[in-house]
Amino acid sequence: MLFKPKTYRDSFSKERFQSFVVTYKESDLWIGMNADSYKEEMETLALETVKSLADALEQYMAEEPFFKKSLKPCPVSENAPQAAQQMAAAAEKAGVGPTAAWSGTFSEQVGKALLENFSIQELVVENDGDCFLKLQSALVLPIFAGESPLSGMAGLEIQAAQTPLGICTSAGTSGTSRSFGKADAVLIACKDAALADALATGLGNLIKKPADVEKVLNRAERMEEIISAVLICDDQIGIRGEFELNILG
Template sequence: MKYEQRFYRNKFNSQRFRGFQVSHRETDLWIGVDPDSFENEMEEVVRRKIVELRQKLDVYIESEPQFAKSLIPYNSVNAAPAEAKEMAQAAARAGIGPMGSVAGLFSREAGRAILENFSVKELVIENGGDIFALLKKELVLSVFAGSSPLSEKIGIVIPAGIGEVGICTSAGTVGPSFSFGKADAVAVICRDVLLADALATALGNEVKSPEDVEKVIGRAEEFPEILSLLIICKDKVGITGGFEIKLLK
């Protein structure tokens, strides 16, 4: 996979979060913790977790390669590790193949590794636009949408005290991820980051043009797990859910 520089990381709040990066093969994580909680050992803890997880999935996929190839919901034939089962369940809920939730899985597992080994107040794990977060204060999330005139002009307000949450963005015009759609950004927020990842992909697949935005916003009603959804396609925007949306300067 060709590496694509993630310039948007330069805009992360460096006063609120002390950030560092951990990479292993296709996984490229940005980790931010509140400065008072940061410890140098966090990087190695995260690295061990993602290497272990990658090895576990590789062994499983070698025995059942269709798990990684399927673009539709997939039921395992062989004994699957718990993480693979979670991926398949979340992706099936969204109507896509299991790998549609893999980025969310790595974000969450990296976050859990930190939470199990360190005491932190706030935490953000970003994996190519898919975020596992533990938040205590309000956070305004600016949505990057490629060449759309609305890119970084719209923010989703994540309310204070939300705790653990998944914030995932899929795009058909930006980044290396595979998509059947043409949306500049589909941002989904759920409690479950694997489900948010899968739904961002699935709903993004359905946005072929600005005319599809309203229809896809309507289809999102099928998923009560969605706390907030924002779709940007060229100059068209669609919004649903309970979170405040803010225009940014």
């Protein structure tokens, strides 16, 4: 999750993306696409998808409350909804509880539903700061990092050829992320948005001080699922992977 996700939405170009917002219970998704692709029916499908995901997970967690409460990976039952299975699989790889992959899972599931049912050239689905993207040209995503002096000073340039993908951020010093670390931002890009979400939390948990940035980056570099990683703690920043940082004016 990113710091102040509603403010983060303002960074998407209104010239490039026509957008709408879908809200249901605790979910609040910003969905943007190129104007030529937009159809009013997209809003209905997005809302129906969010409702289906949320209601299925709510029912499952009522039957299996440990799934919601666990801070560690936990198995799911055979009748678990597909979203719960995706979250549990991501959590297993990241060493965190399954709900750490919640926002990324919703972003990806809604994004895939839209891409499967409509012809869309460019799409961004942002949920509590965690994003699923399909692009036609490069997009620079600004990195907000709480009280770090580096917050908002740089952006990650996402290459269209790598999309669709998920980009998720966890923070231990700001925002709504549940983190046991002290990182101001841990941004992870993966093909699987649920995994990006879970790994952002898992790696963020390991950063207790600025000196930890380098060793956690080295750990991220060994994970083949990670396309790119950016870690910020106080005045320390590190990057690994295929995307470049752009200095923002």
